[in-house]
Amino acid sequence: MSDLLERLRGRGWRLTSQRRVVAEVLDGDHVHLTADEVHARAAERLPEISRATVYNTLGEMVLLGEVMEVATDGRAKRYDPNAHRPHQHLVCSRCGTIRDVHPTGDPLADLPAQERFGFTVAAAEVTYRGLCPSCS
Amino acid sequence: MSDLLERLRGRGWRLTSQRRVVAEVLDGDHVHLTADEVHARAAERLPEISRATVYNTLGEMVLLGEVMEVATDGRAKRYDPNAHRPHQHLVCSRCGTIRDVHPTGDPLADLPAQERFGFTVAAAEVTYRGLCPSCS
DNA sequence: TCTTGACCTGGACTCGGTCCATCGTAGGAT
């Protein structure tokens, strides 16, 4: 994740303490925080960071392709720093826990041409739903 | 869709004019309206219908399994009356148009046991993204 | 026709997110 900050610099972006803290909060695998959770954790280290800055920074990282937005329910989006390795998500229908999963096969290959209706299909997202061990 | 009203009656639900109008608005294939769009169309026939009633009625139909909630973006949920035949969705990344599609294969079969982490996996939703003919 | 409890209404409220005027500061220029 520290090279994310280098990449930001490479694009001429200022390396502010706020951006550094947001990047640190998102560091790690299997992290799926909401923007407000990111804000809360960032505020532990930098108490005066604003919600708007967290939203702006997350949005920048999404545009950079460093972070994925995940909208598994109708509620708050979650931010997934594991954007480099393709993966899908397994979501607990009761408690909302999210796991990264790696299905076999390519869902794009399962969509025949006559089912594409002239679209230029670029990606397929799969959300598996079920109950996690502690909810079932 | 008219037998939906019968099924509601069978469950002891009152057959009100509001519920009738919401069911009529949702009638048809390839309909993916937001709750506010349903409200607007329902209000053409029944001007005093309230937003709360539309939300309540849609929620009841979802619980009944007659209508599917579709959350393709972070915006308003859409309501899909084509709940009886399994299908997936193809979404235009620019204009948001949605098409029902029928991929081959079963995405559930593509998730190996060791990728399930003890979850009881019940369903898989696939969202294909791309550009529709008029946006590309 | 009467009764009654389920249903509808409209407005207040919550939550997630965006916008904007203003202030602060990173980092290049000197």
Next chain:
DNA sequence: ATCCTACGATGGACCGAGTCCAGGTCAAGA
């Protein structure tokens, strides 16, 4: 090391989607 200035941060107002609630209404059984 200091100055400059445009980019970034702030926080409070605002917005859209959805929920809640007290009170009024009405579908349908007796």
